[in-house]
Amino acid sequence: MSESKSKRRGVNRREFVMGGTAAAVALYGTPWPALAQGVPLEYDGSKFQLAAPEPNPKSGGVLKYGITMRPPHFDFHQSGTINSLGSQGCMFDNLVRRDPRDSGKTIIPDLAHSWEISKDGKTYTFHLRKGVQFHDGAELTSEDVKATFDRIAKPPQGISIPRSTLFAAVEEITAPDKNVVVFKLSAPRPPDFIMGAIASGWNGIVRKKTLEDNQYNLRRVVDIPGTGPFKSKRRVENEVWVMEKNPNYWNKGLPYLDGIEFYHALPFSPELGSAILSGRVDYARILDPVTARKAQATQGMTSLNFYQSVIQATWMNNKKKPMDDPRVRRAFHLALDKPVLVDVVKDIAPMMVGGFIYPFSSVATPIAELNKRLGYQADQSASVKEAQALMKAAGYEKGIQGLDFLVREVASFKVWAQAIQAMLQQNLNVQSNIRTAVESVWFDDVNTGKFDLAIGAIVSTLLDPSDYFNAWYKKGGPQNYSQWDNPKFAALLPQIDTEVDPKKRLEYIRQAEMIMEEDPPLLPVSWEKINDAWFNYVKGHNPKEYFGIYDVVRFDTFWLDK
Numbered sequence: 431m432s433e434s435k436s437k438r439r440g441v442n443r444r445e446f447v448m449g450g451t452a453a454a455v456a457l458y459g460t461p462w463p464a465l466a467q468g469v470p471l472e473y474d475g476s477k478f479q480l481a482a483p484e485p486n487p488k489s490g491g492v493l494k495y496g497i498t499m500r501p502p503h504f505d506f507h508q509s510g511t512i513n514s515l516g517s518q519g520c521m522f523d524n525l526v527r528r529d530p531r532d533s534g535k536t537i538i539p540d541l542a543h544s545w546e547i548s549k550d551g552k553t554y555t556f557h558l559r560k561g562v563q564f565h566d567g568a569e570l571t572s573e574d575v576k577a578t579f580d581r582i583a584k585p586p587q588g589i590s591i592p593r594s595t596l597f598a599a600v601e602e603i604t605a606p607d608k609n610v611v612v613f614k615l616s617a618p619r620p621p622d623f624i625m626g627a628i629a630s631g632w633n634g635i636v637r638k639k640t641l642e643d644n645q646y647n648l649r650r651v652v653d654i655p656g657t658g659p660f661k662s663k664r665r666v667e668n669e670v671w672v673m674e675k676n677p678n679y680w681n682k683g684l685p686y687l688d689g690i691e692f693y694h695a696l697p698f699s700p701e702l703g704s705a706i707l708s709g710r711v712d713y714a715r716i717l718d719p720v721t722a723r724k725a726q727a728t729q730g731m732t733s734l735n736f737y738q739s740v741i742q743a744t745w746m747n748n749k750k751k752p753m754d755d756p757r758v759r760r761a762f763h764l765a766l767d768k769p770v771l772v773d774v775v776k777d778i779a780p781m782m783v784g785g786f787i788y789p790f791s792s793v794a795t796p797i798a799e800l801n802k803r804l805g806y807q808a809d810q811s812a813s814v815k816e817a818q819a820l821m822k823a824a825g826y827e828k829g830i831q832g833l834d835f836l837v838r839e840v841a842s843f844k845v846w847a848q849a850i851q852a853m854l855q856q857n858l859n860v861q862s863n864i865r866t867a868v869e870s871v872w873f874d875d876v877n878t879g880k881f882d883l884a885i886g887a888i889v890s891t892l893l894d895p896s897d898y899f900n901a902w903y904k905k906g907g908p909q910n911y912s913q914w915d916n917p918k919f920a921a922l923l924p925q926i927d928t929e930v931d932p933k934k935r936l937e938y939i940r941q942a943e944m945i946m947e948e949d950p951p952l953l954p955v956s957w958e959k960i961n962d963a964w965f966n967y968v969k970g971h972n973p974k975e976y977f978g979i980y981d982v983v984r985f986d987t988f989w990l991d992k
Contacts, residue, residue, distance in 0.1 A: 471547040471621055475539035480681060482970040482987045483531040491990040492689045493968065496705045496714035500668050500694045502870035505648035506632065507582055510592045510889055510909065512979060513869065515631060516715065517671045517692040519983030521565070522634025522656035525556055525575055525611070526625065530982040533975035537629045541570065541657065542611075551618030554628075558609040562680045564637055564655040572605035577638035579603050579613070579628075586646045590877065592908045593891055595900035596627035620930070623894060630891045631981040634658070659685035659986040668694060679986075686970065686989035699841060706731075706963050712990070713964040715979070718778050725963035733963035735780050737790050739893070739978040740958040741902075742781065742842070744850060744885045745876060745911040746950075753882065753912075756949040757824040763950040764805045764817035765857040766850060772956050774849050775842045781956035786903075786946040789957055791893050793939050803947070814857045821858055829859025836865050836884040838872040843885050846955055850885065876911040884911065885955065893977060895939055896927045903951045914951035967992040 481487070501514040506522075509515065525542045528534035542556035562570040581589065583597035601616040615624070627633075637655050640648070648654055653662045657680070660673040671692040675685055693711055695702040703721030706714035707728070717725070717733070725733040746753035746762065753759060772781045783806065787794045800806050804813045821827060837847040847864050854860035862883060867875065876884050888909045890898035901907045904923060905915040922942045929935040962973055970987040973979075 472545070473539075474544045476543045478539045478543070479683075480529075480538070480987065481683065482686065482989055483972065484969050484989075487686050487970060487987075487989040488991060489686045489989070490688055491992070492691060493687050493713065493985070493988055493990065494691045494693065494711040496693050496695060496702050496711035498695065498702075498716050499869060500671075502868075502873060503649035504651055504654065506634065507578075507591050507593075507636075508589060508647075508649065509632075510873075511869065512716070512889075515980050515983055517673075517694075518654075519631055519634065519658075519980075520660040520673055520690060520985045521654070521658045521662065522636070523562075523658050523984075524629060524631070524633055525579075525635065526629045527984070528629050528631070528978075528981040530970075530984065530987050531972055533972050534978060534981045535975070537625050541575070541635060547621050551621065552615045554613040554615075554624060556611050556613075558611065559680060560609060562657050563678050564657050565661040565676065566637075566655045568637060568639070568655070570635070570657055571608050572611040574638045575611045575635055576603050576605045577641055578635050579611075579633070581641060581646055582633060589646060590908050592889075592901055593627070593630060593632055594908055595904070596623075596630075596891060596897060598900065599624075617928070619927075623892070623896065626892050626894075627897075629981070631978070631983050632891065659984060660687075660690060663689065670694070681986065685986040687985065690985055709965070712968050713962070715960070715962050716779075717961040717963055719780055719961060720777055722961035722963055730966050731963060732966055733961060734974055735959045735961045736973060736976045738958040738960050738976070739788075739890050739980070740887050741784075741898075741952075742846070742885075742887045742955040742958060744883055744953040744955060745881070746953065747879055747882050747884075748913045748915070749879055750882055752824065752826055752830055755824045757820040758826065759950045760948060761817040761820040761824070761858060762854065762860070763947075763953050764813040764820070765860075766805070766853055766953060766955070767810050768806055768954070768956070769808060771846055771849055775845055775956075778845065779842045780959040780961065781842075782959065784957040785954055786943055786951070787895060787939070788893055788898075793895060793936055795940075795943065805947070817858060826858075829861070831861045833860065833862040833882040834865060834880075835862040836867060836872060836875055836881040838884075838886040839866055839868045840886075843887075847885050850883075850953075850955075879913065887958065889978075889980065891978070891980075895942075899923060899926065899942065903946065910951070912951055914949075916945060916949050916951070919945045919949075 497516045499513045506514045506518050524540045526537055527540040529536040529538045541558055543559050545556045547554050558572060580603055582591050582593060583600045585591045585594055599615045599617055599619050600613055602614045604612045640655055644651055659676050659679050661676050663674040664672040673690040675688050702714055703718055705711045707724060722733040725731045746759055748754050768783045772783055775781060782789060785800060804816055807813060835847060837843050851862050872886055875881055901909050919942055922938050926938045967990055969991050970989045
């Protein structure tokens with residue numbers, strides 16, 4: 431279908447790009463639809479041009495942006511934290527992207543101006559824009575796209591990329607022409623899932639030569655050449671990262687800003703709060719609720735909070751005793767008073783109680799029903815009694831001593847760690863020693879198993895369980911820090927991934943959920959909401975319905991009305 435035909439028929443742009451309303455909505459919580467009777471999906475966006483959502487945007491000015499801590503390293507593909515992509519994302523473009531003007535709901539053209547999906551759903555062909563340049567002057571070709579996604583889909587030895595599980599069905603990526611790249615799947619997958627995976631903000635395109643020159647590991651490469659609207663100008667460790675406008679950006683008219691200054695501070699911290707309230711920055715991300723309320727009450731400012739693609743959790747090292755016993759893992763799960771854990775950080779971060787599935791998604795067990803389940807009840811006595819019985823059955827009736835409790839250097843995690851330490855001690859006589867580590871050390875230690883318990887946060891790319899079930903809970907999953915392996919769960923995953931009947935798929939998801947309740951892969955602490963605040967002269971953004979701030983970090987449509 432051509433763009434002009436779609437306009438004549440009055441097709442909604444979101445329906446058109448995603449191939450139907452059901453397909454577009456599915457990515458955000460409803461079960462997958464079938465590929466519409468085998469009809470191939472095509473999109474010609476060669477005339478599509480992104481611009482700010484407001485009329486008459488102004489060019490010029492430098493946005494001062496308050497963001498969380500400095501990146502733990504610079505290889506954003508290997509990262510799982512906004513501390514990397516939050517400041518680096520503006521340097522890169524995607525093959526296709528999410529539209530920042532509708533909070534990222536729609537998939538729109540980017541480096542690929544058009545694409546086709548074959549009738550059998552196994553071949554995705556993308557046509558690249560011509561004349562796009564990297565910041566170092568090199569021309570973008572399909573070989574760069576292929577090299578980028580080859581590394582993401584099948585990481586080389588020693589490289590760990592959290593999004594690799596999204597591309598498990600990708601059998602081969604080819605570059606038959608300088609401006610054409612083709613993804614071939616081993617079996618058809620719903621197109622909204624594959625397109626959503628490709629459009630993730632994490633999957634920015636880097637040069638093939640950059641990868642080759644650095645043995646495919648970019649952790650120590652501060653200035654990675656991208657094709658994005660901004661390029662690195664100056665960086666001061668732990669203080670500021672200054673970006674300047676890319677004068678050769680392919681999307682003419684963008685960006686509007688002359689530059690961005692990213693100021694780093696701890697998330698939810700008074701330092702970040704004072705920066706926005708005093709006007710030292712124009713926009714602040716991941717604020718504490720107290721600051722957010724003050725900003726909302728200040729004339730000329732706006733603040734809001736929104737759900738985020740993050741679970742806060744404690745991992746249990748299944749390779750060490752006593753966490754190798756599922757009875758102990760379930761006992762720990764039941765011993766934590768989750769409503770209290772949400773309450774103790776209410777002035778640091780807005781959180782919500784949930785289990786192993788995004789609690790605000792359509793496939794989640796309703797909160798009212800979840801609250802009746804052991805481990806989530808307001809009255810914890812029955813949960814603790816069952817936990818103590820499990821510990822006795824596992825041979826730990828007298829408790830456990832000396833667990834190494836690794837805590838990520840964030841205010842909320844430090845508060846939670848003390849509360850969890852006390853709950854385990856009081857309810858199960860489990861004693862742990864808290865060890866706080868900066869982000870880079872925390873991720874290194876959890877990846878190499880140097881912990882007994884570890885509290886932190888991980889993210890998913892999509893709201894669909896087929897993303898995070900594979901990344902967080904599957905054996906060998908890139909964010910399965912507990913090294914959890916349950917054969918019954920593993921047998922269900924292919925059915926969840928491929929079932930197109932909504933009712934059947936939901937049944938499989940419920941079965942998987944109950945397996946995790948009995949044999950927890952991690953201890954769910956809470957699910958995240960975050961606060962943003964900004965001065966009203968900051969235009970060109972629409973965060974009110976964000977799910978996944980990682981998908982809208984380009985800043986190309988931002989402009990300053992002052």
